[in-house]
Amino acid sequence: MVSHAHVSAQTTWMRNVLLISLVTAVGGFLFGFDNGSISGSVGFLQDKFALDADGIGWVTSSIIVGCIIGVAMAGPLSDAAGRKKVLLLTALIFIFGVLGEALASSPEMLVWFRILVGIGIGLETTVAPLYIAEVSPAHIRGRLVSLNQLFNCIGNLAVFAIAAIIASQASEAWNIEHGWRVIFATGIVPAIVFLLLLAWVPESPRWLVRKGRDEQGLDILRKINPDEEAAREQLKAIKAALLNEHSARLRDLFAPRLRKALAIGFCVALFQQITGINAIFYYAPEIFKTAGVNVSGAMSFTVLIGLTLVASTLVSMWIIDKVGRRTLLIFGSVGMAIALGCTGMLFRASETHTTWLLICILAYVAVFAVSYGTVAWVIIAEIFPIHVRGVAVSIATFALWGGNFFVSRFFPVLVENISAANTFFIFAGISVIALLFVLAMVPETKGKTLEEIELEMHGK
Secondary structure, eight states, X not given: OOOHHHHHHHHHHHHHHHHHHHHHHHHHHHHHHHHHHHHHXXXXXXXXXXXXXXXXXXXXXXXXXXXXXXXXXXXXXXXXXXXHHHHHHHHHHHHHHHHHHHHOOSHHHHHHXXXXXXXXXXXXXXXXXXXXXXXXXXXXXXXXXXXXHHHHHHHHHHXXXXXXXXXXXXXXXXXXXXXXXXXXXXXHHHHHHHHHHGGGOOOOHHHHHHTTOHHHHHHHHHHTSSSHHHHHXXXXXXXXXXXXXXXXXXXXXXXXXXXXXHHHHHHHHHHHHHTSHHHHHHHHHHHHHHTTOOHHHHHHHHHHHHHHHHHHHHXXXXXXXXXXXXXXXXXXXXXXHHHHHHHHHHHHSSSOOHHXXXXXXXXXXXXXXXXXXXXXXXXXXXXXXXXXXXXXXHHHHHHHHHHHHHHHHHHHXXXXXXXXXXXXXXXXXXXXXXXXXXXXXOOOOTTOOHHHHHHHHHTO
């Protein structure tokens, strides 16, 4: 018979793990909110500052420049100072960056503050999934790491809805002068909430043990394990993984035993972006306007994209630890190739097919969210050995944001020069290449501890 005390202990440690993961994932909400705020603002900014396609590309993609800087900083910072301190820094950067965006008086000022916000996003997208992975039990790690992506999607939906309300309730002239400022400014509230909640979050036990602070690490392991024996067993496993390891150097990542993991992390992250997802998120209203939809309708369609993203991410969270990472990536590659190919054909058609265009884009977003949208972050967080994890995750996330920059910077230019149809055909072709890569290279990691993955991947 199971004792009441045992049940209580089980409930307590699971609650602790879930709450830690939820608080950390609030950073994902900020990521989605601030990253998606440009979608509802871009049309107003274009009129306010008389921006051409190239100028819009720079204003949109400038945040990615900051992301790349943040990613480059994240690995060394999180390995040196700890995961929690970097998350606190992220919250402060969001607060000041978003305020600057809202008060910008010129395109140049807006670009600089978007770069600052981007640094915060780069730090968050690198450290939050890594931190959640390091405090999560193996059997639900995929779901808990996916919380960050779920909150990212909820942040996207929230800002899409706010932009749609503002666009429908205020005049065009007011929106051009003030509407985009309100859209940006609303991001300050969740940033302050994130900062306050982080005070409760502990440091990563794996990071503490790596720094020789075993007792502190064990104290935290007791809170996220069902009993003392399990906590001590996990401490032993962490110490065994660290045995004979040394501080990470960049060249360590290119050692023969790590090359496959680096290739997988880098390429899966890159494919997440260069299959075109942020062409949809950043430019959705403009895409629908190109198809003949009015401003209000385009904003409403964008909210539907946000709802689809959230619902599909919930599905992914439910099945990722059952179906597995590799299977979802294969499904996603095939589904995205089909949806993107159909979108390209609809843009090439002589008549406007608004309903079918919306269906194809929603199908693409749904398939992406179930697969690459969630799985890429999980794979990046779990596939690298602990002694290089911070630096390696930074490199993989760098690839992700590099791909994001390319898409956000050049999508309007590509549409203007080679047509929307051909641009979506390119994204479909890249999805096919992603499928071939996954089939050839990506292993299954569901249900395995980080230490087991390290042993299997790196022959230790």
